Amino acid sequence: MQEGAQVVVEVQGAMSPQQLIGTLVKAGELTDPASPRGRLLNAAARLFEQKGFSRTTVRDLAAEVGILSGSIFHHFSSKEQILCEVMKEVTIFASARMRSAVEQAASPQERLRACIQSELEAIHERAVPGFSILVMEWRSLSDKSQKEVLLLRDEYEQIWLDAINSARCPGGDATVVRRLMVGALSHTYSWFKARENGLTIPELADRAYQIFAPKS
Amino acid sequence: MQEGAQVVVEVQGAMSPQQLIGTLVKAGELTDPASPRGRLLNAAARLFEQKGFSRTTVRDLAAEVGILSGSIFHHFSSKEQILCEVMKEVTIFASARMRSAVEQAASPQERLRACIQSELEAIHERAVPGFSILVMEWRSLSDKSQKEVLLLRDEYEQIWLDAINSARCPGGDATVVRRLMVGALSHTYSWFKARENGLTIPELADRAYQIFAPKS
Amino acid sequence: MQEGAQVVVEVQGAMSPQQLIGTLVKAGELTDPASPRGRLLNAAARLFEQKGFSRTTVRDLAAEVGILSGSIFHHFSSKEQILCEVMKEVTIFASARMRSAVEQAASPQERLRACIQSELEAIHERAVPGFSILVMEWRSLSDKSQKEVLLLRDEYEQIWLDAINSARCPGGDATVVRRLMVGALSHTYSWFKARENGLTIPELADRAYQIFAPKS
Amino acid sequence: MQEGAQVVVEVQGAMSPQQLIGTLVKAGELTDPASPRGRLLNAAARLFEQKGFSRTTVRDLAAEVGILSGSIFHHFSSKEQILCEVMKEVTIFASARMRSAVEQAASPQERLRACIQSELEAIHERAVPGFSILVMEWRSLSDKSQKEVLLLRDEYEQIWLDAINSARCPGGDATVVRRLMVGALSHTYSWFKARENGLTIPELADRAYQIFAPKS
DNA sequence: GATGAATGAGCTTTCATTCAT
DNA sequence: CATGAATGAAAGCTCATTCAT
Numbered sequence: 001m002q003e004g005a006q007v008v009v010e011v012q013g014a015m016s017p018q019q020l021i022g023t024l025v026k027a028g029e030l031t032d033p034a035s036p037r038g039r040l041l042n043a044a045a046r047l048f049e050q051k052g053f054s055r056t057t058v059r060d061l062a063a064e065v066g067i068l069s070g071s072i073f074h075h076f077s078s079k080e081q082i083l084c085e086v087m088k089e090v091t092i093f094a095s096a097r098m099r100s101a102v103e104q105a106a107s108p109q110e111r112l113r114a115c116i117q118s119e120l121e122a123i124h125e126r127a128v129p130g131f132s133i134l135v136m137e138w139r140s141l142s143d144k145s146q147k148e149v150l151l152l153r154d155e156y157e158q159i160w161l162d163a164i165n166s167a168r169c170p171g172g173d174a175t176v177v178r179r180l181m182v183g184a185l186s187h188t189y190s191w192f193k194a195r196e197n198g199l200t201i202p203e204l205a206d207r208a209y210q211i212f213a214p215k216s
Numbered sequence: 217m218q219e220g221a222q223v224v225v226e227v228q229g230a231m232s233p234q235q236l237i238g239t240l241v242k243a244g245e246l247t248d249p250a251s252p253r254g255r256l257l258n259a260a261a262r263l264f265e266q267k268g269f270s271r272t273t274v275r276d277l278a279a280e281v282g283i284l285s286g287s288i289f290h291h292f293s294s295k296e297q298i299l300c301e302v303m304k305e306v307t308i309f310a311s312a313r314m315r316s317a318v319e320q321a322a323s324p325q326e327r328l329r330a331c332i333q334s335e336l337e338a339i340h341e342r343a344v345p346g347f348s349i350l351v352m353e354w355r356s357l358s359d360k361s362q363k364e365v366l367l368l369r370d371e372y373e374q375i376w377l378d379a380i381n382s383a384r385c386p387g388g389d390a391t392v393v394r395r396l397m398v399g400a401l402s403h404t405y406s407w408f409k410a411r412e413n414g415l416t417i418p419e420l421a422d423r424a425y426q427i428f429a430p431k432s
Numbered sequence: 433m434q435e436g437a438q439v440v441v442e443v444q445g446a447m448s449p450q451q452l453i454g455t456l457v458k459a460g461e462l463t464d465p466a467s468p469r470g471r472l473l474n475a476a477a478r479l480f481e482q483k484g485f486s487r488t489t490v491r492d493l494a495a496e497v498g499i500l501s502g503s504i505f506h507h508f509s510s511k512e513q514i515l516c517e518v519m520k521e522v523t524i525f526a527s528a529r530m531r532s533a534v535e536q537a538a539s540p541q542e543r544l545r546a547c548i549q550s551e552l553e554a555i556h557e558r559a560v561p562g563f564s565i566l567v568m569e570w571r572s573l574s575d576k577s578q579k580e581v582l583l584l585r586d587e588y589e590q591i592w593l594d595a596i597n598s599a600r601c602p603g604g605d606a607t608v609v610r611r612l613m614v615g616a617l618s619h620t621y622s623w624f625k626a627r628e629n630g631l632t633i634p635e636l637a638d639r640a641y642q643i644f645a646p647k648s
Numbered sequence: 649m650q651e652g653a654q655v656v657v658e659v660q661g662a663m664s665p666q667q668l669i670g671t672l673v674k675a676g677e678l679t680d681p682a683s684p685r686g687r688l689l690n691a692a693a694r695l696f697e698q699k700g701f702s703r704t705t706v707r708d709l710a711a712e713v714g715i716l717s718g719s720i721f722h723h724f725s726s727k728e729q730i731l732c733e734v735m736k737e738v739t740i741f742a743s744a745r746m747r748s749a750v751e752q753a754a755s756p757q758e759r760l761r762a763c764i765q766s767e768l769e770a771i772h773e774r775a776v777p778g779f780s781i782l783v784m785e786w787r788s789l790s791d792k793s794q795k796e797v798l799l800l801r802d803e804y805e806q807i808w809l810d811a812i813n814s815a816r817c818p819g820g821d822a823t824v825v826r827r828l829m830v831g832a833l834s835h836t837y838s839w840f841k842a843r844e845n846g847l848t849i850p851e852l853a854d855r856a857y858q859i860f861a862p863k864s
Numbered sequence: 865g866a867t868g869a870a871t872g873a874g875c876t877t878t879c880a881t882t883c884a885t
Numbered sequence: 886c887a888t889g890a891a892t893g894a895a896a897g898c899t900c901a902t903t904c905a906t
Contacts, residue, residue, distance in 0.1 A: 052355055070881080072880095072881095140271075172426070179408075186403070187396075207396070211387040215431035274896080285872095287870050287871070295898090502879085503893095505877065505878075571699070612836070643828060705900060707900075718904085719866050721902065721903080727901060
């Protein structure tokens, strides 16, 4: 099933976020967003991103999906577990999305460009919201949960490191460059609003690429 | 390029953080860090940075300076006001620090380099902790407080925009570049530890400079 | 004159306080006193009357009905809302009670007499305690809550004004007379104890009637 | 000195409130309203009347007279003692005022009329505010303080009982009549505003007199 | 006498979590 | 599975009172 999923992902690089989610759901890697659990995770992602983890109450969450707060604990054992699951699903989705984007890129430069745009899309798309949570709410996670997420996260980061290395970006070793980049990109959540800034996501990706790309 | 950086560091040594604070205190722009209010603000900056605003209780804060929780409200009218005051003082200090660093830089490139290093020092120095709070806890501030801080913040950002513009950085208009930079630099708080990464702040500033500086 | 009073008492006996409450509960106008919310409201009425609103803590209230203080906020959003709800329910109950008493009175004089006795019973009966709160704790209510209660209160006061007008009481316009009466009657809560004063409520109502009734 | 005071009071029946206060201050029966203690008592009377005892903080009180809250305790040992002293001074002032008013009345009816007007003036005059506190905040007083005030109060009430008895008011024994009256009159504080109701204090006294006076 | 800092008990309220129905 | 009532710990905050200066 894992393999099946990867095959599908590879073949359909031009899939819409909705299609990609559908594929990953069928592969058992993501929770069905139509299920109670899935609706809860989506609502959580949205609220944690908007208001922050600790300013979001389980009552807010329950209200958002139209149940009572007590019922949440039939699906998750704690509020923190919800955060953890959100982060895992977001990571899985972002990984799949980025892998498919990178695979379609021809040159190292294009690969880097694809990574940047893919991450920005993950941050700002409505499809599976919550990417900025990975950065902003990292400290809200227990050590145990952090480890769980890091396991999935490593895979995602490896794609980045490869892209940065092969594109020969300035700024020294790829780890440091990537860390500066993750800060820059995730912070866009706080200020970039597609409608207001007169800037589209691809345009924003261009700007970031101009900065981080190798000097020609 | 490394040399340019080192020059800045030496020159800037003209006034230590402690001295600068002393000057600002005498000018009535900062609270005396030895006063009860000042000790509270410093402790708040430290704790808000370490644990986050909402995970820090007023009891934590009180314990940190050796008083009882009720006594805090002699000096501040609410927990949120403490955050606001911390942000204002941090901004004032960071502005003064950066202005003096920029003034001693000879070229546009050196000015940009000075800005980067100055902000990194603000983030990681112990002198006036709390710079990363400005980014990380922005949403914990009420609209009213945000406006108060923004008034001071504008001044600080203007120095940056001037530096970015005159250095002719890539990435389009200076506002967007600065926003990407803010994210990149403030996020270093989460991962950069001078002792562990085998990287000093000037070295880290160099890396960032290599990325954001104009392509030669 | 004593006889007139006794007739009213006998006739009014047609419905006991308990029965009237039952009817109002079924009609959805009062909270069921057996429900958690109803038990809380009754306890609040008792305590606010005995100790005053601000000297009654939500912990007192919770202890009185055998729950913990936090649980109160499942039923009410604030302590002040409890006061508001108590006042509304007391007003509704007192209105219904007085209306039925007045309807059974034959003459204008008997109607006034019935009003006086009905209000005294509302003040001193155990059935729905809390009438004196309406006067004594009025200032503890926010402006918004005051308006809510006044809406219900107007109806109650209209019955009084009609009775005063048709009985041709001395003392000028009915509004002023009623206000003097409200003060006189509600203050009895502070000094009248049926067992101690050697005076029953109907007897006390007689005394008040002798004072406020038209001079023959 | 006690005698001297009484002589003065007798002789100058037409004294203004200010003059009467001056006399009582000289006789050592009231605190000089210009002294810090006196200003505190006046402010307390005003605030307790406006907002209620428990809703008035010692900080409010201090702010009202322009000192800091800690300084209050150089003049009074507790907040409750302030209330007690206010009540005592108000009682002394109201007694002196009513005694002089009653002495100038020719008939029993006029004496009753004088009592009513005198009490209304005590309630609504600005000179020594706080009469309504005697009724409204009685429960805020400790048992010990209640006894102290009652000692002075008895004298005041005796004047009333004599007036009621000699005027042959309806409503049974004078104690009950007086109690109904004190409720009616003190409650006027809550609704009577000289400027708004189109009713002066003497006119209001007339209305009350028409109600409580003997039926002709 | 006043100040300002601190106390400490107690307040109302919040909230993740539990559990009988 | 969902409900709704309750829990209980802990939160932010209030306030009368104390006391060294």
